[in-house]
Amino acid sequence: xxxxxxLATTNRGKIRELVRLFEGSGVELLxxxxxxxxxxKGGSFFENAYLKAKAYYEAFxxxxxxxxxxxVVPALEGYPGIYSSRFYSLEWGGVEPLEGxxxxxxxxxxxxxxxxxxxxxxxxxxxxxxxxDNAGLWAExxxxxxxxxxxxxxxxxxxxxxxxxxxxxxxxxxxRPEEKDLLSHxxxxxxxxxxxxxxxx
Amino acid sequence: xxxxxxLATTNRGKIRELVRLFEGSGVELLxxxxxxxxxxKGGSFFENAYLKAKAYYEAFxxxxxxxxxxxVVPALEGYPGIYSSRFYSLEWGGVEPLEGxxxxxxxxxxxxxxxxxxxxxxxxxxxxxxxxDNAGLWAExxxxxxxxxxxxxxxxxxxxxxxxxxxxxxxxxxxRPEEKDLLSHxxxxxxxxxxxxxxxx
Numbered sequence: 001x002x003x004x005x006x007l008a009t010t011n012r013g014k015i016r017e018l019v020r021l022f023e024g025s026g027v028e029l030l031x032x033x034x035x036x037x038x039x040x041k042g043g044s045f046f047e048n049a050y051l052k053a054k055a056y057y058e059a060f061x062x063x064x065x066x067x068x069x070x071x072v073v074p075a076l077e078g079y080p081g082i083y084s085s086r087f088y089s090l091e092w093g094g095v096e097p098l099e100g101x102x103x104x105x106x107x108x109x110x111x112x113x114x115x116x117x118x119x120x121x122x123x124x125x126x127x128x129x130x131x132x133d134n135a136g137l138w139a140e141x142x143x144x145x146x147x148x149x150x151x152x153x154x155x156x157x158x159x160x161x162x163x164x165x166x167x168x169x170x171x172x173x174x175x176r177p178e179e180k181d182l183l184s185h186x187x188x189x190x191x192x193x194x195x196x197x198x199x200x201x
Numbered sequence: 202x203x204x205x206x207x208l209a210t211t212n213r214g215k216i217r218e219l220v221r222l223f224e225g226s227g228v229e230l231l232x233x234x235x236x237x238x239x240x241x242k243g244g245s246f247f248e249n250a251y252l253k254a255k256a257y258y259e260a261f262x263x264x265x266x267x268x269x270x271x272x273v274v275p276a277l278e279g280y281p282g283i284y285s286s287r288f289y290s291l292e293w294g295g296v297e298p299l300e301g302x303x304x305x306x307x308x309x310x311x312x313x314x315x316x317x318x319x320x321x322x323x324x325x326x327x328x329x330x331x332x333x334d335n336a337g338l339w340a341e342x343x344x345x346x347x348x349x350x351x352x353x354x355x356x357x358x359x360x361x362x363x364x365x366x367x368x369x370x371x372x373x374x375x376x377r378p379e380e381k382d383l384l385s386h387x388x389x390x391x392x393x394x395x396x397x398x399x400x401x402x
Contacts, residue, residue: 047248050339129339135393138251139336192336200400 002197004028005130008056008066010035011085013157018065020181021190027197029065032056045070045082045127046138053131063136065193069126069186071159073110073147075119080110084158107151107162120146122163124172124185128193137196141188145172156180203398205229206331209257209267211236212286214358219266221382222391228398230266233257246271246283246328247339254332264337266394270327270387272360274311274348276320281311285359308352308363321347323364325373325386329394338397342389346373357381 005027007018015031022029038055042048045068053066070084080087088096088105096109114120123144130137144166151161153173160172165183172180181187206228208219216232223230239256243249246269254267271285281288289297289306297310315321324345331338345367352362354374361373366384373381382388 041244042248043242043244044248046251047243047245050247133393134342134389135338135340135397137336137338137397138330141335188335192334196336196338196401200397 002027002063002132002200004030004063006030006032006056006060006062006064008032008036008038008052008064014067014069014186017177017181017184017186018067018190020177021187022194025194025198027194030062032060042068042082045125046129046140048082049127049129049138050131053129053136057131057133064131065128066131067126067128067186067189069124069158071110071122071124071147071163073114073122075117075121076110076113079113080106080159103158107159110147110159111150111162114147120148122147124159124163126185126189128189130193130197132200137193137200139189139193139196141185141190141192143172143183143185143188203228203264203333203401205231205264207231207233207257207261207263207265209233209237209239209253209265215268215270215387218378218382218385218387219268219391221378222388223395226395226399228395231263233261243269243283246326247330247341249283250328250330250339251332254330254337258332258334265332266329267332268327268329268387268390270325270359272311272323272325272348272364274315274323276318276322277311277314280314281307281360304359308360311348311360312351312363315348321349323348325360325364327386327390329390331394331398333401338394338401340390340394340397342386342391342393344373344384344386344389 036055038052048068049066053064056064072078072081088109093113096105098105123142125142127140145164148162152171153161156173163172237256239253249269250267254265257265273279273282289310294314297306299306324343326343328341346365349363353372354362357374364373
């Protein structure tokens, strides 16, 4: 089995969760010494995850893990979707001033666009791609739920404070990290990826 | 190891080669009873291969192999690229009348656009994606060479008659099938994919 994977990201929220999810797996995660400027020009989560994994693979020449995640709101034509992390700055839906963190600006914009909307269904999606060389693995995970009317909780990151998973009465940000990992899109994708990784010599 | 894979394609040229490449591998290939109308809206070979694999997986609920291939000509900004199979019908470069087969119309258009061009470097690329469930494998293969000034040979399909692999004096269409498989983009991608597939329980 593969013993080391370089994370093709410098996003602290993601790194924290990925480190948790790989704990005890036998796969050691490495962080890049510098951030690469990978243009997320892909038209899908899958493509963006691949572009990141590939770019870090080309630069560091070792097996890499790229992931792309986001929140999909069908009532908003799928937005924020692949634009989740920079939703606030998109023309679509009107640019939201960057006061406070990006996370907060993104959340403000999403709540504004969903004001009065009854259909609040949404899902988080993670697509993870491992690049071994000119080949690799991929996995995706989803977490269904709905968009709350105001933020709740301090845990997690991104849209977690306004997302309530199906069957729960807490927001994603109110869950303990171990609870979030069990049901989250990222948790599901990484566990499946690890199953496949463990079969590789 | 996986014993069966559904091919997410109805392209006869591809099917013929894939059947050859999987021969003796222990993986039985199945063909779909009907063609699905998969929109190749992806912006890359990788994305298109994934979209095909996924669509056939959703329809037939068994492990699928999607592949997308094409000829990349750097001197033409990467065209025909992901548009290889319908290059003749693109506005870009001027629509070519569909007289004879699509392959011939594509070739005529490419030769027209490259008339007088000295830089004739090109490569074939295959991206193969296996969809097992919400996860899978991927592999890519490349074959470098150059675009000839006129078609030669009757073998293969697509742009083979006007592509000469590096280090060879024959066109891809003049090679025997076993020779083509050894050096082709598709051969390389599938052999690497099979290595990974064989490790799966």
